[in-house]
Amino acid sequence: MRPELEATLLHCRNLPSPPGVALQIIELAQDPNASLADAARVVAMDPALSARILRMANSPLYATRRRATTLAQAMSTLGVNATLSLALGFSLMQGLRGRGSAIELQEQLWKRSVLAAVIARLLAQHAGTGRSDIALLGGLLQDIGKLALLHALSDGYARLHAQAIGNDALLALERAAYGDDHASIGAWLARRWNLPAVLVEAIACSEAPAPVDDPLARCVQVSGPIADLWLAGDEPDDHLIEQAQTWLATCPADPPPTLDVLLPEIAAALPDINAIFDIHIDSPTHLQAIGEHARELLILRNLRQIQEMAQARDDTLALQARMRELTEQSRRDPLTGVYNRLHMQAQLEQAFNDAGQDRLLSLAMIDLDDFKQINDRHGHLLGDQVLHQFAQSLHRNLRDSDLVARYGGEEFLVLLPDTDETAAQQALERLLQTVTRLPMAVVDGQPLHVSFSAGIATHNGKAGAFPNLHALIEAADNALYRAKHLGRQRICQHTP
Ligand SMILES: Nc1nc2c(ncn2[C@@H]2O[C@H](COP(=O)(O)OP(=O)(O)OP(=O)(O)O)[C@@H](O)[C@H]2O)c(=O)[nH]1
Incomplete structure (x- = not known):
């Protein structure tokens, strides 16, 4: 990262350092022997956090037949890892939320993060990675670089963000202006906060142009374009649908879910997510139509690919035939037609x-x-x-x-x-x-x-x-x- 940007971020008073509870959670998250009792001791220090964990445990996302009424019950439903992941996500994002100027942009970024978190978790479940809570946390934190830039540079970053049409344009503008994009700035911040390496990696790779190897990081990587499609509302342009579709096809599940399967799953998870994260994310009203349109686009694209492949094969065959013809010609005597x-x-x-x-x-x-x-x-x-x-x-x-x-x-x-x-x-x-x-x-x-x-x-x-x-x-x-x-x-x- 450019030294001037690093200095700006380091000396930015607005940029929150993780609250004490989060710091302790980070420490516990790195400890393979951390027990439920240790996690409960830390989470209980923050009443708001405890309430969220309780709500999360009782939401259909995790619900079991037994309703959790105490923090201890909630945490045993979630398990140590999920508790730590959620607690960390809540407290870090809380620290970054609702401060300074450009509140509107902050809300927008916050919505994308929460949505991406839900999506990353769903994808990890489809993929059967067994680490869906880490995927959720990765989804949630993948854009902390944007929030950090917004806190450190406020209106300057808000203007740059407004100028960018689409995610690729934003990355290009960020690189031009700061020498780095929000993914690497986010990873730098996560490293400074001593977050687990798997999260640092997921944040760093969240905007990589090609699918990354690690299945969990890939779930996070795929979650962004799908969140963008969701946030585009009822009439997303075909480019957004195709982009989401292309990324979804790289989801490590076998077979990867299609959009018309995933979109209703997101819609089903939203009411709880809205409540738990204290946010309001709308569902597009014509969800089914978007799913169907996505399927049509997929069929069209497959047809196009088949045509292109057939064309490429014909071109190759014609080229091979021409080469054979030319080779044969070079062996022949032009006047008599027999070999030379x-x-x-x-x-x-x-x-x-x-x-x-x-x-x-x-x-x-x-x-x-x-x-x-x-x-x-x-x-x-x-x-x-x-x-x-x-x-x-x-x-x-x-x-x-x-x-x-x-x-x-x-x-x-x-x-x-x-x-x-x-x-x-x-x-x-x-x-x-x-x-x-x-x-x-x-x-x-x-x-x-x-x-x-x-x-x-x-x-x-x-x-x-x-x-x-x-x-x-x-x-x-x-x-x-x-x-x-x-x-x-x-x-x-x-x-x-
Ligand atoms: N039209 C034509 N004539 C050619 C070509 N290549 C060689 N010739 C001719 O072939 C003739 C060969 O003549 P000679 O070597 O005297 O042989 P010949 O008349 O066939 O006599 P013998 O071989 O002794 O039976 C020459 O007049 C050449 O000009 C060609 O590509 N086209």
Whole structure:
């Protein structure tokens, strides 16, 4: 905390220190061996406090079949922890209530605190934390930072509070003006008052932007937005409802209660709370309508989320498809549509390594015959068309497991895995027959035919293994050269 603010708070005469009774209660609350008798001795010192404890014990919030008529009976109904929590809450808040200026704001803050206390307690009960009284106290004290600021800075803080539209805006304004928000100022005060660590923690986390781990602190954290919704009256805006709903969904209960369950529970607890805390908090008259509206908003939000998720999934699928398309495109030769040399190189390396010393792998180097003449006679564009047709007919007339790639100008490579010399020869002969029969273009109404020459080299075949991929390619190339030399339109095998 900023030193100037700390000094202001420390020297503020208005800021009450806990009354003697509260101090003793704090001490008892830290003592694991504190007994009911110890608590009774302290509470009895303050008659007003005793009366409240009695009222609390007899309220439907705690009531048992036996009506408590004495403080001792009341305290045994409540138990040590609840008595200490309530007593502490009452005496601390009493000390902060109704002093100085800005009484209206004080009443407003007091109402929110009491409401949040009831809500935090209800949430802790839903969650089955077993510490609902501490939750009540946490709810009640979560805004002591605001009360402290109001006492220390009076109208200055009242103005800042009036300026803020909504809780988030208030926190931002506080941080800008004092360097800290009311949650951390409240926690600082609670620490100075030596309150139990669990309370200091709940106050410190009460405005944390994300749900905190500790279930009890989370009940306190959730209580604020729900109290704000309640205090907004009959026509809360959707933002307040959605905010309350979102926080409520983080309540540590399994499953968390929904607003249409929780709101009537708050309404049921209010008459007693009003009496016990000496306050008047109204119930919105159209409670059921707010609950129903909240449910509708929840359904709408769920639908929106489903739509958004479906959209996100579609976007991801489209993106993945586009990436696959682009990857495939980068592997293809744009003119002929068969694989390009770069991709073939990678595939060849992989196939050569996979074949090792025992698996067969044949490689055919194919070159169009007299292709220069086609270009020269009919032009490059027609040459391109022929290349495309030729490549596609290679691709169509080979097995799916064979791989065709354009290796250079009018030169193609075919990879034939698990194929020996004879099978490769037969495949290429068949291919040659088919391709020569197929017209590759039509020129002046006449079909244009082409032929090719090919050289085959087989790894792990009759001639044994090749030392490396380069040697295998070179062997196929040499065989092709021989096929050209022997007159073209033929297939030659590599001879060692
Ligand atoms: N239209 C077109 N022609 C190409 C392309 N790439 C290479 N060529 C041509 O292919 C021809 C290859 O000519 P050569 O190497 O003399 O071979 P050839 O005429 O097929 O003769 P042989 O291979 O000996 O049968 C050249 O005219 C190149 O310009 C291309 O992408 N499109």
